[in-house]
Amino acid sequence: MQERCPRCHYKFEREEGFFLGAFVINFAVTEGLIGLVLGAFILTENANPNPPIGPVISFGLIAAVIAPILFYPFSKTIWLAIDLIAHPTELDTEPET
């Protein structure tokens, strides 16, 4: 990740702990995906009392392990956008010399 935006010099690198919000966004998306997998499993279990467990485990692993790794850069971007909306007057655009 670059320290600043190459166009507007908006500072990306912040104090330690700043990206905890990005972690929370990533966690919520991951839990939502796991909830979708479990919901689909519960719905298909009504139609088939003995559903194959392999696809459920596969989709569960994708939702719980691979999705948060792939989504983490986007959660950081979303968190920076939320911070920019919340603190527009604190926009630090001066590049460090």
Ligand SMILES: [Zn+2]
């Ligand atoms: Zn920019």
